[in-house]
Amino acid sequence: MFESIDLSLVDWSRAQFALTAMYHWLFVPLTLGTTFMIAIMETIYVRTGNTEWKKMTKFWMTLFGINFAIGVSTGIILEFEFGTNWSNYSWFVGDIFGAPLAIEGIMAFFMESTFIAVMFFGWNKVSPKFHLLSSWLVAIGANLSALWILVANGWMQNPVGTTFNPETARNEMTSFWDVLFSPVAVNKFLHTITSGFVLSAVFVIGVSAWFLLKKRHIVLARKSILVASIFGIVSTLAVIGTGDGSAKQVYKVQPMKFAAMEGLYEGGNGVAIKVFGLLSNSEADPEYSKLKDFVFKFEIPKFLSILAANDPNAYVPGVKDIIGGNEQQGLLPVAEKIERGKLALSTLSEFKEAKKSGDLQKATELRTLLISDSFQSNNFKYLGYGHIKDVNYLIPNIALTFYAFHIMVMLGVFFLVLFVLAFWWLIKGSLEKQRWFLWIALFSIPLAYLASELGWVVAEVGRQPWIIQDLMTTSTAVTNISTSSVKITFVLFAVIFTTLLIAEIGIMVKQIKIGPKEVEGGSK
Numbered sequence: 001m002f003e004s005i006d007l008s009l010v011d012w013s014r015a016q017f018a019l020t021a022m023y024h025w026l027f028v029p030l031t032l033g034t035t036f037m038i039a040i041m042e043t044i045y046v047r048t049g050n051t052e053w054k055k056m057t058k059f060w061m062t063l064f065g066i067n068f069a070i071g072v073s074t075g076i077i078l079e080f081e082f083g084t085n086w087s088n089y090s091w092f093v094g095d096i097f098g099a100p101l102a103i104e105g106i107m108a109f110f111m112e113s114t115f116i117a118v119m120f121f122g123w124n125k126v127s128p129k130f131h132l133l134s135s136w137l138v139a140i141g142a143n144l145s146a147l148w149i150l151v152a153n154g155w156m157q158n159p160v161g162t163t164f165n166p167e168t169a170r171n172e173m174t175s176f177w178d179v180l181f182s183p184v185a186v187n188k189f190l191h192t193i194t195s196g197f198v199l200s201a202v203f204v205i206g207v208s209a210w211f212l213l214k215k216r217h218i219v220l221a222r223k224s225i226l227v228a229s230i231f232g233i234v235s236t237l238a239v240i241g242t243g244d245g246s247a248k249q250v251y252k253v254q255p256m257k258f259a260a261m262e263g264l265y266e267g268g269n270g271v272a273i274k275v276f277g278l279l280s281n282s283e284a285d286p287e288y289s290k291l292k293d294f295v296f297k298f299e300i301p302k303f304l305s306i307l308a309a310n311d312p313n314a315y316v317p318g319v320k321d322i323i324g325g326n327e328q329q330g331l332l333p334v335a336e337k338i339e340r341g342k343l344a345l346s347t348l349s350e351f352k353e354a355k356k357s358g359d360l361q362k363a364t365e366l367r368t369l370l371i372s373d374s375f376q377s378n379n380f381k382y383l384g385y386g387h388i389k390d391v392n393y394l395i396p397n398i399a400l401t402f403y404a405f406h407i408m409v410m411l412g413v414f415f416l417v418l419f420v421l422a423f424w425w426l427i428k429g430s431l432e433k434q435r436w437f438l439w440i441a442l443f444s445i446p447l448a449y450l451a452s453e454l455g456w457v458v459a460e461v462g463r464q465p466w467i468i469q470d471l472m473t474t475s476t477a478v479t480n481i482s483t484s485s486v487k488i489t490f491v492l493f494a495v496i497f498t499t500l501l502i503a504e505i506g507i508m509v510k511q512i513k514i515g516p517k518e519v520e521g522g523s524k
Helices: 007-048 051-084 087-121 128-157 176-180 183-213 218-253 255-262 303-309 319-324 334-357 360-371 373-378 380-387 398-428 435-443 445-461 483-514
Strands: 162-165 170-173 273-285 288-300 466-468
Touching: 007 051, 007 128, 007 183, 007 218, 007 445, 007 483, 051 087, 051 218, 051 483, 087 128, 087 170, 087 176, 087 466, 128 176, 128 183, 128 466, 162 360, 183 218, 183 398, 183 435, 183 445, 218 255, 218 303, 218 398, 255 319, 255 398, 273 303, 273 398, 288 319, 288 398, 319 334, 334 360, 334 373, 334 380, 360 373, 373 380, 398 435, 398 445, 435 445
Parallel strands: none
Antiparallel strands: 162 170, 273 288
8 A cells, every 4th residue: 555665764754753743842841731820820810919929920921931932833843744754644544633633723823822912912901800811711722732632642542433445545534522532532631731730830849949049039939839839739640640541541452552661571460560670681582672681670569450450460461462462362463463454455455456447346345345344343453564574563662661651650759749848848938948959849840851751752652663553654654755855854953943942941041030020019
């Protein structure tokens, strides 16, 4: 169905998309959470008339605006890359993937852009309550924009609510609601936005800690920490809950990713979870080059089975089980999936050839076969396996996925402790005395960004080689263009994005050093 592609082109196209996505995600999470904290602060201002809350609102709004403006530019480039670098993918699923992206565009350019203008420039032009409404709508709109992107990504992780049209060789949506409310998409959305809330809370506490260290804007810093610590505690608990839900969905629909996250090579019943471990460079099995021995590992017995299925004796497949299959557990061996995928590809090719030659009877028979429920469920669902020549290609980078997942989890626990201590010492009136803690809070800001990026590393590296789980590999999705052109644009994007990041950091730091501006007193 697709032309043979040079693997170096695939690697460079993936690298370019990863570069753009990771830079884009440096800007997005801060907008997701700060908008809600800004709206909370402004709500308190409107209810109390205390201008200190208005000053806080305007200060954090300025930092949000700087971040938002640069985030938009990287997001636009990211969406264009689907057409320039991944045209086969765009053709194959354009009818599905295009719908949530179109809705996201409408949300971003109409709802957000309208009310963000009121939010920034309407302080003395609209009533306080309408301005407050605009701030809340910006917060809701920003997160709803993220919803549609994450729904699209969730569908790639678990394609549901669609059917294959052999006439056009495209997947077409059969149920918008199945796509929207897929458990994978719902958990991905909730986990991603709440992780953004955690990052935003760490950012606000870190900047406020700097003010306390410098003995500047003490009232603003304390009130900001109060809002951010409560917001952060609630958000971190939500991240833990949604993370558990996401892990259970990965266990069900992406068992290879789940095995990679846990460094699980051989599965079984009542499987222990690795709290952490260190991988060596030596191969654990000569048949599987990506499986590396553990130098050490700290495990909790049966806890992975509990995490996966709420059952201490539940079966959890490892990498070797997924490749080799397990008849008792209903796991098809990869060799069988490859044969079924090849059958799907060959049947589709026969259908296209029959149409081309004018053999309408054969074409009709083959079309009926291709769209039948039995063929779709038994063969077409393994379409992507038809392109697999080496089973090792189906194993993601174990070390990167394992370390990214476990470091992300440890940082999440660290942030919860950070929020609880900040809140406790604040209400006890001794926060300013804990200078060591304030320094930790300040330097936790880059750790929050690291945790956020690691989450995407787990999600995307862990599902390789699939761009659409089981249906399409990255090697068949890429645009057949010259590798040199991708290399050139990769370098250009790296320079441009790095320049934008440096500029944003410089502007943000300058604005933080300037601090909040005094506002008019008394009136609302």
